[in-house]
Amino acid sequence: MHDIKWIREEPRGLVDALVRRGTIEAEAQALVDGLIALDERRRSGIGKLEELQARRNAASKEIGAAKKDGQNDRAEALMAEVAALKTDIPALEEDVKAAEAELFEKLSAIPNAPLAEVPFGKDxxxxxxxxxxxxxxxxxxxxxxxxxxxxxxxxxxxxxxxxxxxxxxxxxxxxxxxxxxxxxxxxxxxxxxxxxxxxxxxxxxxxxxxxxxxxxxxxxxxxxxxxxxxxxxxxxxxxxxxxxxxxxxxxxxxxxxxxxxxxxxxxxxxxxxxxxxxxxxxxxxxxxxxxxxxxxxxxxxxxxxxxxxxxxxxxxxxxxxxxxxxxxxxxxxxxxxxxxxxxxxxxxxxxxxxxxxxxxxxxxxxxxxxxxxxxxxxxxxxxxxxxxxxxxxxxxxxxxxxxxxxxxxxxxxxxxxxxxxxxxxxxxxx
Missing domain, CATH: 3.30.930.10 (Bira Bifunctional Protein; Domain 2)
Incomplete structure (x- = not known):
């Protein structure tokens, strides 16, 4: 299996490897572009998930402080925000898991890259x-x-x-x-x-x-x-x-x-x-x-x-x-x-x-x-x-x-x- 970090940093390397193995260049490029887009979706989702989890934790702490200070309206608003986050976070978690599973499946179907000294040929x-x-x-x-x-x-x-x-x-x-x-x-x-x-x-x-x-x-x-x-x-x-x-x-x-x-x-x-x-x-x-x-x-x-x-x-x-x-x-x-x-x-x-x-x-x-x-x-x-x-x-x-x-x-x-x-x-x- 290939390292997605390598693909992200050197996409041409995988394109060339696939072409040497007989894949049409346009198809190889489309495959690599798709992998990078899927990885970006996964990474972006992880980033957003971390932000939402951090905000949920912070808001939960703020609720107690607001109640202690008698800021009931603010406490209710924070509670509503936490409730919404508890709905948004699982949905985002599922999307990240789906992206990871799809990326794993696609990477597992890609052959190894031939070494440079391997002769090019069809059969x-x-x-x-x-x-x-x-x-x-x-x-x-x-x-x-x-x-x-x-x-x-x-x-x-x-x-x-x-x-x-x-x-x-x-x-x-x-x-x-x-x-x-x-x-x-x-x-x-x-x-x-x-x-x-x-x-x-x-x-x-x-x-x-x-x-x-x-x-x-x-x-x-x-x-x-x-x-x-x-x-x-x-x-x-x-x-x-x-x-x-x-x-x-x-x-x-x-x-x-x-x-x-x-x-x-x-x-x-x-x-x-x-x-x-x-x-x-x-x-x-x-x-x-x-x-x-x-x-x-x-x-x-x-x-x-x-x-x-x-x-x-x-x-x-x-x-x-x-x-x-x-x-x-x-x-x-x-x-x-x-x-x-x-x-x-x-x-x-x-x-x-x-x-x-x-x-x-x-x-x-x-x-x-x-x-x-x-x-x-x-x-x-x-x-x-x-x-x-x-x-x-x-x-x-x-x-x-x-x-x-x-x-x-x-x-x-x-x-x-x-x-x-x-x-x-x-x-x-x-």
């Missing part, structure tokens, strides 16, 4: 690649897609999942079930033992306030899975991990906080009709290792680079060819100020697909959840900066392993780093 075609790892593998046969491999192995069952839960679910069996578990354990072990993240086992059911804090609500309500009145299944562990610092003031010595979790995630995929209907790329339920960092504004960009390196590290250990792109202004997420995507190569699809997204949200989420820290030499607390990144999506990592490590006979070689997690198994066969 994923304008993203900018800046690094690659490894090379595409060569095959003496036509590579198959992961679902073809899994179904042929008899260990990936979409039909059984559909009977249980509907489309966009999968039942994994036997060694593929163990492979999924192995991948998640390998990721979480690497981030905790090598990268300095603290493992957390958070709830996967959260309240409205938590979803608002990380900006899934209200704008993306249709993409979420409700779990009863006021509760939601998490779309990513970013939600509970980041909200651990909600409504709190940390000391600067506590920062950075680096947290990680391996959890199931749930997404309605409301806008994905017809996309990736086969296979495990776009599921309603999937496992993912999430990384979250809470840090100072001065360390935010440095921390994002570090988080990106941690996400890449697990893919490098798996020897999976991938590239890293900076998302353009038209493709980045609502709460993000800058996002790097890691896209892994899938030979069966003959395409790169996102496997991790690493974002800094500046103080955008922190303002929504009132998460602050107290600098060493400052009297007033400041908002923290929040960052999140996949470290990485377990299901998509399995997809990448199946397609990159497939053999002509239909078997799949287990990557070396996963062999200990697979009980020494080096090949998955039917």
């Amino acid at each position: 994923e075609h304008d993203n900018v690649e800046f690094t690659r790892f490894g090379e595409k593998r060569a095959y003496a046969f036509t590579p198959k897609q992961h679902f073809e491999i899994g179904e042929a192995l008899g260990q990936m069952d979409f039909e059984a999942a559909a009977k249980l839960s509907g489309a966009r679910f999968v039942v994994l069996k036997n060694r593929l079930a163990r492979l999924e578990r192995a991948i998640g354990q390998f990721f979480i072990d690497t981030h905790t033992t090598e990268h300095g993240y603290t493992e957390v086992a958070p709830p996967v059911l959260v309240r409205d306030e938590a979803m608002f804090g990380t900006a899934q609500l209200p704008k993306f309500r249709e993409d979420q899975f409700p779990a009863g009145e006021g509760f939601w299944l998490i779309p990513t562990a970013e939600v509970p991990l980041t909200n651990l610092v909600a409504q709190s003031i940390l000391s600067e010595e506590e920062l950075p906080l680096r947290l990680t979790a391996l959890t199931p995630c749930f997404r309605a995929e409301a806008g994905a009709a017809g996309r990736d209907t086969r296979g495990m790329i776009r599921q309603h339920q999937f496992n993912k290792v999430e990384m979250v960092s809470i840090t100072t504004p001065e360390k935010s960009l440095e921390e994002q680079e570090r988080m990106l390196a941690c996400a890449q590290a697990v893919l490098k250990k798996l020897d999976l060819h991938h590239r890293v792109v900076t998302l353009c202004t038209g493709d980045m997420g609502f709460a993000s100020a800058r996002t790097f995507d890691i896209e892994v190569w899938l030979p069966g699809q003959d395409a790169y697909r996102e496997i991790s997204s690493v974002s800094t949200c500046s103080d955008f989420q922190a303002r929504r959840m009132n998460a602050r820290y107290r600098p060493k030499d400052a009297k007033s607390p400041r908002f923290v900066h929040t960052l999140n990144g996949s470290g990485v999506a377990v299901g998509r990592a399995m997809v990448a392993i199946l397609e990159n490590y497939q053999n002509e006979d239909g078997s799949v070689t287990v990557p070396d780093v996963l062999v200990p997690y697979m009980g020494g198994l080096t090949k998955i066969e039917r």
Whole structure:
């Protein structure tokens, strides 16, 4: 959420940010003008309210003095004035509350401002690649897609999942079930033992306030899975991990906080009709290792680079060819100020697909959840900066392993780093 004081003092800053995100300039200007007018109504109302309350208190004291001096007419006039103020004040209070609520609602629907270095663009075609790892593998046969491999192995069952839960679910069996578990354990072990993240086992059911804090609500309500009145299944562990610092003031010595979790995630995929209907790329339920960092504004960009390196590290250990792109202004997420995507190569699809997204949200989420820290030499607390990144999506990592490590006979070689997690198994066969 944006600071209304910043908007009031530098309105052009928000206009430019919205234009970079694809809003027509006239519409952006009208939105900002409306916010400033609404804020002025709120501030003016607060000023008038304070004046009326002060006058009511003063008049109440004057009534007693007038009666004591025998000034009955003056006392009656003052009593009438107080009675009128008791009617006017609640009405003004309601108007101030209404203006505050409307301003809060409008501010909560505005996306974060992109950092200056984020490339301008309309969609994923304008993203900018800046690094690659490894090379595409060569095959003496036509590579198959992961679902073809899994179904042929008899260990990936979409039909059984559909009977249980509907489309966009999968039942994994036997060694593929163990492979999924192995991948998640390998990721979480690497981030905790090598990268300095603290493992957390958070709830996967959260309240409205938590979803608002990380900006899934209200704008993306249709993409979420409700779990009863006021509760939601998490779309990513970013939600509970980041909200651990909600409504709190940390000391600067506590920062950075680096947290990680391996959890199931749930997404309605409301806008994905017809996309990736086969296979495990776009599921309603999937496992993912999430990384979250809470840090100072001065360390935010440095921390994002570090988080990106941690996400890449697990893919490098798996020897999976991938590239890293900076998302353009038209493709980045609502709460993000800058996002790097890691896209892994899938030979069966003959395409790169996102496997991790690493974002800094500046103080955008922190303002929504009132998460602050107290600098060493400052009297007033400041908002923290929040960052999140996949470290990485377990299901998509399995997809990448199946397609990159497939053999002509239909078997799949287990990557070396996963062999200990697979009980020494080096090949998955039917």
